[in-house]
Structure formats: structure tokens, C-alpha cells
Amino acid sequence: MTPTQIKPSLPTLTLNVNGKLHSFMLGEGLHEVSPSHTLAYTLRERLGLTGTKISCDEGACGCCTVLMDGKAVLSCILLTVECGEKEIVTIEGLEDPETGELDPLQQSFIDHTAFQCGFCTPGIIMSAKALLVENPSPTRDEVKEALSGNFCRCISNYHVLDAVIAAARKGGGE
């Protein structure tokens, strides 16, 4: 049904993910993006960026957190078609593009064994990254607040706090 002269969204879409542009046709085809696809789905199933995890798939756990224009957002409740003009950064985008070295924040998670199964980790790191970009030397309470939308079933929370604080001390926010 096209009941008015108002036109649906453009038939093509360009996403900016980790500094690279990706163009898609809108549609139901194998390589296309459908209007009902979430950003999390597109990242994983169209771009192969499987670092972003999907767990609850409805905004309640934080596993799918990515950065959109520098802010932590949940990619499972964003429609890909509405992300065209945005800069998206996923966990894969944190490493140094030239040397391939991990972001100091990622390294700090390794150094502090800040995960067990690791399923929540990309989401937690992206939330922590958003915090450190905005506030390079947060207090422990500020870290807790910034990570309050990320669940960890393995209870790595204390190690996570240590890892984020240590990364902040080393200037990992920059």
C-alpha cells in the first residue's frame, strides 16, 4: 500500500562503520538490508563484524553496545536504515588500524582477566570506551554508573571496574 505521495526511504543506504563506508541496497535479498533489520543484525550478518554480540535482543542486557557518534547505544534496538548518517564504531574498530595493536582499554581487560565467558565483554568495553572519551579520569562510581546498562552473567564486574580504572590511569581514554 502506498497511500500518499510521500516516498519511502531511499533504496540505497551507506553505513560508516569503523571508518569504512559500506553501501547496501534496501531489500530482502541475500546481500541487501531490509528496513526491519537491526544494526546488530547488519553488523553481524552483512558485515561479518561478529564481535558485537546479541543476547537479549531487546535492549535489556548491553551485549550489543556500539558507539554511534561517540555515544554508547544498543545496536539491537536500532534500525539499520536509520543509521545512515552516523559514525558507528564496533569492538573491531578499537584496535590501531595501522599496527593492529589493541586499544589500551582492551589490553587492560586482558591484563585484569576482566571476563570469564567473554560474551558481555565487547559491549562492556564499548560502554567503557564511550565513558573514557567523555571523561578520561572517571571515579569508580562513575564507571559503575556508565556500565550500569551492561549485564555480566559470570560476575566479572569487579575485575571490569579495575580494568577500566587502570586503563583510565594510563590514559586509555584517549
Add this chain to the structure above:
Amino acid sequence: MKNFAHYNARSVAEATHLLAAYEGKAKLNAGGSDLIGVLKDRILPDYPEAVINIKTIPGLNTIEENDGGINIGALTKLVDIINSPLIKKNCPVLKETARTVASPQIRNVATLGGNLCQDTRCWYYRYPDGIGGMIKCFRKGGKTCHAVPGENQYHAIMGAKKCFAVCPSDTAVALTALGAVLTVAGTKGTRTLPVEEFYTPLGNMLALDEMITSVNIPKPDPAAEQAFLKFTLRKPIDFAIVSVASVITLDQGICADARIILGAVAPTPVRAHKAEEYLKGKKLSDDTAAEAAMLATVGANPLSKNIYKLEIVKTLVKRVINSGSCLS
């Protein structure tokens, strides 16, 4: 998620005309933090044919001071309300309330208009179609309410008829306390509507072709004490079991004016009129607070499993009266 046609509305007129053209079979998408879950779980009797992105409408995301008070565009994100010096100075209760909504990631996308218009959280209503089939009830045009004979521990304790789901919006409670007025646009023009009158037993007052464009808060008396308290099981990412917002004006220790609003106890935010009237002219003390708290529960009619909410109402009402400032 099942597919739909997708539009990026460039103006309020486009959005409202699309709503009209789809005759109820289109949904507006603001932050999407409520809508996308609703669509994924296919809880609605009629899956929408179209989704209309309204984030592409310019000019609806500002917070401004005008003669009438503070004007907040419907697309203003909760994070921007929390960080606004204007809100902090004039309506700290709205800031405190917005801070308790969901999680940081959700507050980064969630809008004020979406918060007010979000769908109910009744767990029968929300039951996903994918696991056993969508559940019909009064709110979906069905013939029964499953909560009354069923699991109703988080349902209404007052003011409900047919549907006992509570209004899930936290900001509605604070905005009712502040006497806020909505501007609503439709294909035939705009109108205003107090937040206090926005909710109906089975939904809200918006017609098929209408959307909220802004929220106007009359400037509160600078001397008024504003407070919001929200009782939840978990601190982050949880809806209120009971919340209370208050705006109380004191004149040398005597209450000159009081607005006390209860949240999550009914299908609408509830003004505790009896408690408000009682407090006026009284000196605030533990005793007057206790009496007001008792009056706030007059007329309650709990279901089989939620009588406990009455005690929470009383405790929170006492606390907002005694705290005298914004705590949460």
C-alpha cells in the same frame, strides 16, 4: 523482525499525513527503545505495515525557556534532559526522574515523547508471539484481563477498569507533578493537552493521526521543593514498582501548595488529591507526612497479589515530604 515499509518523515505534516493514510497501521519510531521490542515480539494484534522515523524531523529536539515556562521538544533525548542546565535549574525533578529510566545506552537514544507514549509492560500483553502465541486481552480488543485472576503483583492498585496494567512512563509522573502540557499535532492542526489528562484506561488520548510535538512546563515556583523517588527491584534497567513525584511549596515551614503524584499504581499517573489538600496550610512534620501518606492510599483497591504496594506508596510519600529535595 517481520518487514514493514519505512519512511523518514521530514516534517510533522508528513508524519501525521502518513499516520492518517495508513489508518492506524503505521507506527512512529523515535528512539525505538520501546517500539522495536514491541515489533520483534509481535505482541500487537495488527502488525504495523509501516514504520515512520520521526528523528528526521528537524527542530523537535530542543529545550528552551519562553514566557510560558520551559519547552521541551518531543524528540529530545533523555540524556539531553539530564544534562540540561535549564532543566536542572527549573525542574530538577524531571532530571532526577529521567536519570532513573532504563540504562545509559537507552537514555542516549530514548526520547521524551517516546517515554510518554510507550506501550504497557503488562507481562500478558507483552507475551511474545513466538513462544506459544500472542495473548489477547481487553487492551488488545479482547474480552478478558488475565492479570485479575493471574499474576498481578506489578499491576494497578487503584483507578483501573477492565485493564489493570500500570502506566510505565517515569517521566509522566514528574511531568504531572510539574503541571506540564503537551502540544499535539494532527492532520487537522494542533491542540494542547495536560499530561495529567493524557492517559486513558486502555491507552492515551492521541487520535490515529496525532503525535506529540512538545512538552511545556509552566515555570515552577523557585521556592518549591521537587522530589522523585522510585522503588524498583534492581537499581538500573528496571521499571517502577511504585514511584512518587512531588512539588511542594513551603512558606516559612508551612505548606502553601503541594502536588503529589503516584506512579506505577494505576493506568495513569495518579494525583493524591486528598493528601495534597490535607497538607496545604500544615506545618510539615513526621506526623503530617504520615497522615498525608495514609490519605494517598484512600480509595485503593488492590488485586490478589499486590496489596504490598500500598506500604511502598505510604513510605515513598512520607519520604518525599520529609526529604524536601531531589533524591533518588
